[in-house]
Amino acid sequence: MQVSELKPEQHFITDEPYYVATGSEIAVFEAAYRNRLPLLLKGPTGCGKTRFMEYMAWRLKRPLITVSCHDDLTASDLVGRYLVKGGETVWVDGPLARAVHAGGICYLDEIVEARKDTMVVIHPLADDRRVLPMEKLGTLLQAGPEFCLAISYNPGYQSVLKDLKQSTRQRFVALEFDYPSAELEQRIVASEAAVDAAMAEKLVKFAQMTRNLKGNGLEEGASTRLLVHAGKLIAAGIAPVTACAGAIAQALTDDPEMLAAINELSASLF
Amino acid sequence: MPTSEQIAAQLDDTLEAEFTFIRSEELVPLLSPLSEEEQLFVLDWTRRIASTNVEIAHQFARRAPQALAALEPRVLEAWALHAMDVYDRGGLRPALEVIRDVDSFMRLAHERTAGALFDEVSGVLLPFVRGLSGRRLLLDQAGTIYTDSETLFLPSLMAQLASREDNFRLYKVAVALLWAQTRYGTFRQPLQAALAGYPDPQRALALFNALETRRLEACIARELPGLYREMGALRRQLGEAEEPAAWGEALAQLQAPTASAADALALVARLYDGPLPPPRCYQGELQPEAVAACMAARIEREKMLFRVRLAQMLEEHKAKRREPDGPTQRPGVRERADPQQPEGRSFELTLDEVPVAPPEPVKQLMTSIILDLGEIPDEYLVPAGPGEYDPSLYQEQPPDPEAVWQGTYHEIGATFYNEWDHGRQHYRKGWCVMREKDVVPVHDGFVAATLARYGGLVKHLRRSFEALRDEERLLKRQTFGDDIDIDALVEALADARDGREMSNQLFTRLHRVERNIAVAFMVDMSGSTRGWVNDAQREALLLLCEALEALGDRYAIYGFSGMTRKRCELYRVKRFDEPYGDEVKARISGIRAQDYTRMGFAIRHLSQLLQETEARTRILITLSDGKPDDYSDYRGVYGIEDTRRALIEAKRAGIHPFCITIDSAGPDYLPHMYGSVNYAVIDEVRALPYKVAEIYRRLTC
Ligand SMILES: Nc1ncnc2c1ncn2[C@@H]1O[C@H](COP(=O)(O)OP(=O)(O)O)[C@@H](O)[C@H]1O
Numbered sequence: 002m003q004v005s006e007l008k009p010e011q012h013f014i015t016d017e018p019y020y021v022a023t024g025s026e027i028a029v030f031e032a033a034y035r036n037r038l039p040l041l042l043k044g045p046t047g048c049g050k051t052r053f054m055e056y057m058a059w060r061l062k063r064p065l066i067t068v069s070c071h072d073d074l075t076a077s078d079l080v081g082r083y084l085v086k087g088g089e090t091v092w093v094d095g096p097l098a099r100a101v102h103a104g105g106i107c108y109l110d111e112i113v114e115a116r117k118d119t120m121v122v123i124h125p126l127a128d129d130r131r132v133l134p135m136e137k138l139g140t141l142l143q144a145g146p147e148f149c150l151a152i153s154y155n156p157g158y159q160s161v162l163k164d165l166k167q168s169t170r171q172r173f174v175a176l177e178f179d180y181p182s183a184e185l186e187q188r189i190v191a192s193e194a195a196v197d198a199a200m201a202e203k204l205v206k207f208a209q210m211t212r213n214l215k216g217n218g219l220e221e222g223a224s225t226r227l228l229v230h231a232g233k234l235i236a237a238g239i240a241p242v243t244a245c246a247g248a249i250a251q252a253l254t255d256d257p258e259m260l261a262a263i264n265e266l267s268a269s270l271f
Numbered sequence: 272m273p274t275s276e277q278i279a280a281q282l283d284d285t286l287e288a289e290f291t292f293i294r295s296e297e298l299v300p301l302l303s304p305l306s307e308e309e310q311l312f313v314l315d316w317t318r319r320i321a322s323t324n325v326e327i328a329h330q331f332a333r334r335a336p337q338a339l340a341a342l343e344p345r346v347l348e349a350w351a352l353h354a355m356d357v358y359d360r361g362g363l364r365p366a367l368e369v370i371r372d373v374d375s376f377m378r379l380a381h382e383r384t385a386g387a388l389f390d391e392v393s394g395v396l397l398p399f400v401r402g403l404s405g406r407r408l409l410l411d412q413a414g415t416i417y418t419d420s421e422t423l424f425l426p427s428l429m430a431q432l433a434s435r436e437d438n439f440r441l442y443k444v445a446v447a448l449l450w451a452q453t454r455y456g457t458f459r460q461p462l463q464a465a466l467a468g469y470p471d472p473q474r475a476l477a478l479f480n481a482l483e484t485r486r487l488e489a490c491i492a493r494e495l496p497g498l499y500r501e502m503g504a505l506r507r508q509l510g511e512a513e514e515p516a517a518w519g520e521a522l523a524q525l526q527a528p529t530a531s532a533a534d535a536l537a538l539v540a541r542l543y544d545g546p547l548p549p550p551r552c553y554q555g556e557l558q559p560e561a562v563a564a565c566m567a568a569r570i571e572r573e574k575m576l577f578r579v580r581l582a583q584m585l586e587e588h589k590a591k592r593r594e595p596d597g598p599t600q601r602p603g604v605r606e607r608a609d610p611q612q613p614e615g616r617s618f619e620l621t622l623d624e625v626p627v628a629p630p631e632p633v634k635q636l637m638t639s640i641i642l643d644l645g646e647i648p649d650e651y652l653v654p655a656g657p658g659e660y661d662p663s664l665y666q667e668q669p670p671d672p673e674a675v676w677q678g679t680y681h682e683i684g685a686t687f688y689n690e691w692d693h694g695r696q697h698y699r700k701g702w703c704v705m706r707e708k709d710v711v712p713v714h715d716g717f718v719a720a721t722l723a724r725y726g727g728l729v730k731h732l733r734r735s736f737e738a739l740r741d742e743e744r745l746l747k748r749q750t751f752g753d754d755i756d757i758d759a760l761v762e763a764l765a766d767a768r769d770g771r772e773m774s775n776q777l778f779t780r781l782h783r784v785e786r787n788i789a790v791a792f793m794v795d796m797s798g799s800t801r802g803w804v805n806d807a808q809r810e811a812l813l814l815l816c817e818a819l820e821a822l823g824d825r826y827a828i829y830g831f832s833g834m835t836r837k838r839c840e841l842y843r844v845k846r847f848d849e850p851y852g853d854e855v856k857a858r859i860s861g862i863r864a865q866d867y868t869r870m871g872f873a874i875r876h877l878s879q880l881l882q883e884t885e886a887r888t889r890i891l892i893t894l895s896d897g898k899p900d901d902y903s904d905y906r907g908v909y910g911i912e913d914t915r916r917a918l919i920e921a922k923r924a925g926i927h928p929f930c931i932t933i934d935s936a937g938p939d940y941l942p943h944m945y946g947s948v949n950y951a952v953i954d955e956v957r958a959l960p961y962k963v964a965e966i967y968r969r970l971t972c
């Protein structure tokens with residue numbers, strides 16, 4: 002097997018990613034991009050935000066640099082740091098700096114997971130200054146017109162410690178994402194998982210059953226992503242009830258009664 | 272093995288023989304022949320019931336020994352719990368009826384281990400039925416299987432089949448069939464009027480039920496084929512008879528996708544003189560009177576609520592468009608073909624002909640209205656005017672307010688709080704007279720018993736809370752530490768090479784994260800919590816304290832209650848600076864239900880206390896069983912709006928409010944007060960002790 006290695010900032014998406022628009026998000030993104038405004042993608046997990054970013058990167062013909070944020074992500078992880086190479090110290094750009102240099106699209110996924118102090122480095126990039134302070138180099142990196150910053154955020158989290166601060170959110174143009182309508186979601190599942198229309202319809206129905214339970218014992222219903230997972234198992238010959246139990250129910254909850262209820266729902270449906 | 276004297280002494284104590292004159296020596300001979308395990312079982316449950324009501328406990332102790340011979344302990348527990356439930360809702364008399372009716376439990380449970388109990392299956396069946404879509408239904412126990420169109424009533428025990436799994440299946444299919452009645456329009460027919468004309472209306476009703484069941488089976492076969500297969504399997508297992516020969520044509524008609532309840536009703540006339548097959552094994556009764564009463568009240572209530580919500584939505588849309596003086600948008604409803612829906616169509620709310628996505632409570636209201644009426648009638652689309660919402664229409668009449676004013680009120684040692692007057696759209700200044708009182712500590716067996724009963728849970732909570740506390744973080748650029756900070760070292764070397772001064776911050780160190788959280792728990796002590804809710808609250812608080820001690824967050828617990836604005840009371844259970852010890856435990860034990868639920872003052876006062884506490888994150892958690900409600904002036908919109916206003920004030924002060932409620936209607940009004948994600952509904956009172964600490968953990972992890 003051949004493994005290809007590419008630097009993300011040189012990686013242009015050449016094949017059109019499969020993305021089904023659910024509203025005017027494409028037009029809004031383009032308008033924001035042309036006006037050099039940063040974007041905030043709001044929405045539950047697995048509803049197509051990442052896919053949308055890939056699609057927009059392809060459409061705008063810019064490289065996409067994605068960073069999944071986690072709670073140990075520091076400012077240097079984004080901006081860059083010194084390394085020692087052959088007895089010399091050399092500066093290595095972080096993904097954010099590389100995106101600025103390349104005029105790419107930088108997508109910070111699940112931004113609230115990052116440490117609070119990390120958030121601060123993106124502020125000057127996200128207002129009309131559009132600069133990245135390289136503190137350790139003592140320089141300011143000015144972003145060109147092609148650079149774009151996008152972050153994502155799931156407002157459904159209940160933890161009070163994971164709320165997006167006003168000072169951050171007010172810098173961004175917000176795009177609200179939610180699960181697609183039943184018809185669109187069926188189309189997506191059928192296409193992504195290669196199952197027939199009838200099976201896709203049932204999977205979407207099942208997702209709606211679990212979404213009826215949000216706030217009623219479930220924190221979230223099944224996402225489009227989980228439907229695609231279950232669909233792929235079914236296309237590979239796994240019985241639908243088994244596929245739903247493994248790919249969906251177990252992903253949603255550990256509570257034994259809730260698991261039993263969800264499995265009863267899929268057993269009723271198929 | 273306890274001696275007779277010990278048993279007698281314990282019963283005397285539990286049943287308060289000194290005051291109640293219950294003669295426990297009469298009970299001792301009943302208990303003596305039991306095994307030690309059985310004796311302890313009866314004594315324990317007698318004590319638990321006595322904490323709710325002594326007379327029920329007495330009657331339980333009288334019957335339990337004999338019942339134990341025929342029933343499994345878990346069936347007996349279900350019986351006792353059911354009686355307490357009935358007491359909480361209906362008082363002593365109906366509860367005693369449940370206790371006396373142990374015979375029916377014994378009849379049902381002829382095979383000792385085969386039965387499925389309502390209490391064991393409802394935790395699965397409730398999310399099951401809610402997942403099925405439609406109105407948010409409730410489950411409850413009753414002598415027969417039926418629904419009033421809001422609650423599905425089921426027997427406490429199903430024991431028709433040999434195995435527990437099969438009896439569970441029977442429960443499940445019965446639930447699905449009742450759900451189907453609400454979902455596929457059974458009650459949209461005027462049943463009472465239509466059937467009254469028959470010589471034997473009961474027979475006509477039974478016939479309609481049989482025909483309607485056939486129609487609904489066909490609906491289920493189309494929508495939920497897996498469930499339909501299980502229905503068939505159950506019928507075969509119980510050897511059910513063939514359909515009457517004369518029904519062939521009728522069945523074909525009822526099984527068509529376009530068939531409605533009206534068709535079943537029409538067929539009653541045609542088949543009335545023919546045979547009536549026995550009911551299906553999972554078929555319940557139809558109770559048209561119960562449905563009619565429930566539906567009439569609901570239709571009126573939901574019409575008003577819908578119009579109020581509509582008015583709110585229009586306001587919000589106006590605010591969003593940033594033209595507060597602009598024209599109000601015209602609401603409408605658009606019908607769309609939708610093969611997914613039972614009648615092939617769905618409805619969309621529009622503003623000025625543009626479809627809008629209504630918030631969740633409005634969606635649910637629309638669903639419920641459409642289930643009742645088949646559409647959203649035009650008169651529903653008139654937004655409610657300012658004074659139109661009359662809460663007294665939807666609540667029982669308050670008692671005479673005069674009675675409250677006859678006492679003399681001393682306003683010494685009190686704090687005054689403003690209150691938001693929704694009608695006036697202004698604060699009433701110094702309107703509420705608030706006093707802090709101490710809960711009278713009660714040193715009884717409650718603490719020990721609770722800790723013993725939930726021993727495993729306490730251990731588990733402590734462990735998981737300790738894990739939170741022990742979260743460690745790698746600190747970089749320290750002057751001392753466990754490891755070398757490579758980044759810092761490299762930079763320092765670079766600096767040194769350039770001739771600059773080398774930093775001495777070259778180490779990394781593991782550091783315990785200081786959570787720095789202060790949390791105030793605000794516990795509903797209104798009269799509606801009397802009995803079992805109060806027990807569950809106290810247990811939940813005790814477990815919470817045990818867990819929080821492992822965590823080290825600063826916390827305070829206050830109960831709130833009141834009777835009119837002149838008597839707003841906050842009961843101290845634990846202050847922020849008070850250690851958790853025997854005194855606090857005894858106060859938790861001493862929490863008792865008081866009067867009403869005026870909420871605004873409590874939120875304002877606790878916000879004040881939180882503000883005075885040093886912390887980076889401040890949280891206010893309300894434990895409640897329903898909407899704010901006071902003696903007369905605080906009902907409905909007024910109370911909700913004042914509470915909401917108090918919460919907004921708290922949020923502005925940097926406090927995070929959160930609400931944990933056992934009111935299943937909470938999602939209707941809590942998002943408006945707390946925001947869409949800042950609340951949790953616990954479906955079952957009994958789950959409270961298990962859930963509260965867990966919710967807190969999730970909230971702050
Ligand atoms: N609108 C959409 N068009 C195409 N595929 C979608 C769409 N929404 C969701 N998906 C499918 O769902 C999966 C998960 O979406 P993803 O973009 O990773 O979610 P998110 O980033 O919001 O968590 C995608 O891999 C894709 O298969």
Ligand SMILES: [Mg+2]
Nearest residue numbers: 047050051110
């Ligand atoms: Mg993603």
